[in-house]
Amino acid sequence: MSTLANQLATAEREEVARAIRLLLARPLLTEDADPTGFELVRRRREPLVKWFDYTCGWDLVVEPRRGYARLFKIRAQADASRPARRMRSGRAPFDRRRYVLLCVTAAELMSLPMTTISSLAQQVVQATAADPALSTFDPVHRPERMAFVDALKLLESYRALHAVDGATETYVESAEAKVLYTVDTTLLLRLTTTSVGPSGLAVPPDEVPARFGELLAGIVRERRYGAAHGPAVEPGDGAPAATESQRNLGLRHSVLRRLFDDPVVHRADLNDDETTYVSSLTGRQILRRSVEQAGFVLEERAEGLMLIDPDAIATDVRFPDDTSTARVAALLLLEPICATPAGMLPEQLTEASTELLRRFPRWAKAYQSQEGAARLAEDAVRVLRDMGLVHRFGDRVVARPAAHRYRVAEAANLGGAGRTPPRTRRSDTAVGMTPEDGPYEGDQQ
Numbered sequence: 001m002s003t004l005a006n007q008l009a010t011a012e013r014e015e016v017a018r019a020i021r022l023l024l025a026r027p028l029l030t031e032d033a034d035p036t037g038f039e040l041v042r043r044r045r046e047p048l049v050k051w052f053d054y055t056c057g058w059d060l061v062v063e064p065r066r067g068y069a070r071l072f073k074i075r076a077q078a079d080a081s082r083p084a085r086r087m088r089s090g091r092a093p094f095d096r097r098r099y100v101l102l103c104v105t106a107a108e109l110m111s112l113p114m115t116t117i118s119s120l121a122q123q124v125v126q127a128t129a130a131d132p133a134l135s136t137f138d139p140v141h142r143p144e145r146m147a148f149v150d151a152l153k154l155l156e157s158y159r160a161l162h163a164v165d166g167a168t169e170t171y172v173e174s175a176e177a178k179v180l181y182t183v184d185t186t187l188l189l190r191l192t193t194t195s196v197g198p199s200g201l202a203v204p205p206d207e208v209p210a211r212f213g214e215l216l217a218g219i220v221r222e223r224r225y226g227a228a229h230g231p232a233v234e235p236g237d238g239a240p241a242a243t244e245s246q247r248n249l250g251l252r253h254s255v256l257r258r259l260f261d262d263p264v265v266h267r268a269d270l271n272d273d274e275t276t277y278v279s280s281l282t283g284r285q286i287l288r289r290s291v292e293q294a295g296f297v298l299e300e301r302a303e304g305l306m307l308i309d310p311d312a313i314a315t316d317v318r319f320p321d322d323t324s325t326a327r328v329a330a331l332l333l334l335e336p337i338c339a340t341p342a343g344m345l346p347e348q349l350t351e352a353s354t355e356l357l358r359r360f361p362r363w364a365k366a367y368q369s370q371e372g373a374a375r376l377a378e379d380a381v382r383v384l385r386d387m388g389l390v391h392r393f394g395d396r397v398v399a400r401p402a403a404h405r406y407r408v409a410e411a412a413n414l415g416g417a418g419r420t421p422p423r424t425r426r427s428d429t430a431v432g433m434t435p436e437d438g439p440y441e442g443d444q445q
Contacts, residue, residue: 012044012047013293014295015040015043015044016044016047016048016051016293017293017294017295018040018295018311018313019037019040019041019044019048020048020051020052020293020294020295021294021295021296021309021311021313021314022034022037022040022041022313022314023041023048023052023060023069023071024071024260024261024294024314025313025314025315025316026316027070027071027072027073027193028068028069028070028071028158028190028191029041029068029069029070029071030067030068030069030158030159031067031068032067032159033159038067038068038069041062041069042062042064042069045060045062045069048060048062049062051290051293051294052071055252055253055256055260055290055293055294056073056253056256056257056260057074057222057224057249057253057257058071058072058073058074058257059071059072060072061190063186066184066186066187067159068159068187068190070187070190072190072193073193073257073261074193074194074195074220074222074257075220075257075261078216081385081386082316082317082386084098084099084102084154085154086098086150086153086154087150087153087154087156087157088150094150094154095147097147098147098150098151100128100134101124101137101147101148101150101151102151102154102155104124104127104128104134104137105120105124105148105151105152105155106155106160106188106191107127108120108123108124108127109155109160109161109183109185109188110185110188110189111185112183112185113182113183113185114180114181114182114183115180115181115183116178116179116180116181117152117166117168117171117177117178117179117181118175118176118177118178120181121137121139121148121171121175124137124148125137125138125139131205132205133205133208139175140175142172145171145172145175146172148171149168149169149171149172152168152171153168153169155188156168158187158191159184159187160183160184160187160188160191161181161182161183161184162181162182162183162184163179163180163181164180164181164182165178165179165180166178166179166180167179194219194220195219195220195221195222196218196219196220196221197219198215198219201215201218201219203215224246224249225242225246225247225249225250225253226241226242226243226246226247226250247273248277251273251274251277251283252277252283252286254274255270255274255277255278255283255287256286256287256290259287259291259305259307260294260307262388263306263317263319263387263388263402264304264305264306264387264388264389264400264402265304265305265306266303266304266388266400266401266402267302267303267304267305268303268304269304278305291307295309295310295311295313296308296309296314297309297310301401303401303402304401304402306402317386317387319331319383319387320406324383325363325364325366325367325376325379326376326379326380326382326383327380327383328363328364329353329356329364329376329377329379329380329383330380330381330383330384330387331406331408332356332380332408333349333352333353333356333377333380333381333384334384334389334390334399334403334406334408335407335408336348336352337349337384337390337397337398337399337403338399338403338404340399341398341399342396342398343393343396343397343398343399344396344397345395345396346374346377346395346397349377349380349381349397350373350374350377351373352377353367353373353374353376353377353380354373356376357372357373357376364376381397384397384403388400388402389402389403389406390403
């Protein structure tokens with residue numbers, strides 16, 4: 001092979017690897033948001049589609065004319081660590097009301113290539129009033145309008161909704177606001193990634209609370225794996241018994257989906273079949289080849305597996321991270337949690353948070369209240385759980401093996417400007433974790 005051919009082949013491998021990591025971080029990649037990234041995905045569409053299908057069993061749809069690429073990630077278990085977030089400065093996660101309004105609004109938009117905010121609001125009022133399981137949307141009240149705007153802004157961020165005249169935010173202050181939208185109904189259809197349409201599992205409203213777990217499991221069941229594996233259907237619901245090839249396919253996809261989508265995969269979280277697959281010669285070869293093709297570095301420990309992204313392209317959430325008080329507190333509380341093998345009780349975590357607030361009175365002002373320490377501890381633990389660094393064992397919060405990668409080296413700056421993070425030492429960068437190559441120094445003010 002000529003030198004030029006070698007160079008072209010190397011360039012193609014590097015571009016495919018970069019595009020894989022772009023899509024892992026942003027499963028809905030739009031041309032408006034990232035023109036360069038979208039052009040890369042468009043150009044390497046064919047090998048990308050093949051890689052995601054073989055490696056994770058995920059479909060990739062690229063729409064060059066409409067300007068978006070959609071990676072349909074499916075998980076075997078429900079995961080609340082990546083909630084929809086409000087497009088405001090606090091980036092607070094959606095609550096139940098906002099999810100309801102998001103779903104109803106999206107459903108109403110399906111037949112509307114163009115609409116106004118007042119007309120859409122009225123349709124949502126009628127739709128919620130007609131459903132006995134939902135409370136009727138009432139745009140007279142400001143909190144309701146704010147929740148509605150949060151749902152609309154999220155759809156705008158997905159480019160499924162576009163304000164061509166007026167600003168969505170004005171509706172918060174007045175239900176008489178004038179905003180004109182165009183709707184990308186094709187993209188709206190692409191937002192749902194479940195293998196089974198939720199409407200196909202309709203049950204009487206009064207049965208939903210008792211069967212909610214069953215419904216969640218039902219929308220991610222995939223019949224191609226037969227009836228003998230985690231992401232598959234359950235035996236007895238009409239699916240034939242799994243063949244050996246279906247079983248191996250299901251094992252490959254279940255392991256690699258978690259590896260490419262989570263910050264860390266602990267071996268204790270794998271079932272016996274998955275552990276056997278990861279330990280087998282064939283499984284290890286496929287795993288290592290897939291990781292290399294995606295441009296990651298695989299870190300294998302006795303306790304689990306982790307992917308290192310040297311360029312931090314696949315990093316969607318940083319840790320450590322000084323942009324959030326809860327994340328700084330999570331790092332500071334991680335040290336006492338790791339130093340307590342039996343785990344810490346809520347009272348102990350609150351006491352540790354109280355000490356942090358006492359030491360740094362100009363930091364975490366939103367938590368400098370009577371119940372602030374308990375709220376800070378709760379928010380910090382939520383961060384650590386989402387990152388796979390701790391888990392709950394009864395009433396206690398216990399460190400997981402990956403938590404020992406971090407150590408606070410200096411936290412004195414928290415008493416200064418009130419926003420500077422502690423300095424930490426850790427071994428390297430991981431998917432979903434902090435992207436810097438060297439030790440995280442923070443701002444030295």
